[in-house]
Amino acid sequence: MWKVSSVFIVLSILLMGCDDENYIPKPSTYFKLNFPERVYDNYQDTCGFSFTIPSYFEVVEKKDERNPCNRDINFKGFNGTLFLSYIPMETELYRYIDYSLSKVDEHKIKASFIEDTTLLYPEHGVYGTYFFLGGDVAKPIQFYLTDSTDIFMSGYVMFNAVPAYDSIKPVLEFVEEDILKMLESTKF
DSSP states (O other), X not given: OHHHHHHHHHHHXXXXXXXXXXXXXXXXXXXXXXOOOXXXXXXXXXXXXXXXXXTTEEXXXXXXXXXXXXXXXXXXXXXXXXXXXXXXXXXXXXXXXXXXXXXXXXXXXXXXEEEEEEEEETTTTXXXXXXXXXXXXXXXXXXXXXXSSSEEEEEEEEESSOOOHHHHHHHHHHHHHHHHHHHHTOBO
């Protein structure tokens, strides 16, 4: 008898403590990100191209004899890299563009959307397309630039993390603004 009454008392206390009217959910939490102040520098490469980049971009020359003008641009503090390919054109322009488009197409399976923006900078003689891929994709930003006759430059962004769009979105939005500024200021 003692066991049954003590179980009844404990259950009664637990049920009275389950008042749905006073339920207060915990608010969403996010990592606190300290974005650096944007200070821009002009970068002049030995291969003949230049652009404006923020101070947290670190350009690293790759030790690749086949492609000596390819560069990695590390985002200091954000665990991400912009991989940049600089190619002197040896064949028709459409072949380079088709190759770049095929790299974007590889992400259609995972991308929830793909936005493309035409880049036209006639004052520099630079033209291209910028792609923003939403969703859990490995390369959320891809682009190509060209002078249409001699030079083709392409690039993509990768973060050293599992591709989870909601996790990288704040950093991606911050970095995207500086990448667009870099592309706008590119000269060959």
